[in-house]
Amino acid sequence: MASYFDEHNCEPTVPEEQYRQNALLELARSLLSGIEIDLGGLDVTDWDHRLPPPAAKKVVENLPKVTLTAKQADAGLKCPVCLLEFEEDETVRQLPCEHLFHSACILPWLGKTNSCPLCRDELPTESHEYEEYKQEKARRQQREHRLEYLHGAMYT
Ligand SMILES: [Zn+2]
Numbered sequence: 001m002a003s004y005f006d007e008h009n010c011e012p013t014v015p016e017e018q019y020r021q022n023a024l025l026e027l028a029r030s031l032l033s034g035i036e037i038d039l040g041g042l043d044v045t046d047w048d049h050r051l052p053p054p055a056a057k058k059v060v061e062n063l064p065k066v067t068l069t070a071k072q073a074d075a076g077l078k079c080p081v082c083l084l085e086f087e088e089d090e091t092v093r094q095l096p097c098e099h100l101f102h103s104a105c106i107l108p109w110l111g112k113t114n115s116c117p118l119c120r121d122e123l124p125t126e127s128h129e130y131e132e133y134k135q136e137k138a139r140r141q142q143r144e145h146r147l148e149y150l151h152g153a154m155y156t
């Protein structure tokens with residue numbers, strides 16, 4: 001099976017991005033080993049510096065359950081959180097980004113924050129405040145792209 005990055009052709013080449021991804025996986029793993037993640041320590045009101053809120057319960061409940069095929073098992077497909085290889089006929093959870101996880105690995109994580117610990121693809125949340133922030137951020141990015149475009153058109 002091709003990886004997410006192959007399929008979407010968006011190799012994470014920016015070191016900071018890579019660091020953030022690894023940091024998320026580290027956090028997800030520390031949850032498994034029973035280490036409480038202290039999110040309260042980050043006293044920043046700006047969502048840019050906070051872990052987003054938990055994924056909406058309805059969305060999590062409806063995540064598809066996928067049964068591992070022999071082919072996937074033979075390919076040595078691993079759960080990104082605990083790094084154990086999946087076994088044939090094992091039932092795992094699939095996120096919308098198509099990444100697969102053990103229920104026991106991903107469910108506690110999605111109870112903390114809404115993104116895939118591997119690719120940071122976000123699930124909807126129940127936080128009105130956060131959903132508004134996301135929309136505002138998208139609008140801001142559009143504006144910035146537009147400005148860059150105008151700047152490029154004028155000065156090149
Ligand atoms: Zn796992």
Ligand SMILES: [Zn+2]
Pocket residue numbers: 004095097098099116117118119120121
């Ligand atoms: Zn993912």
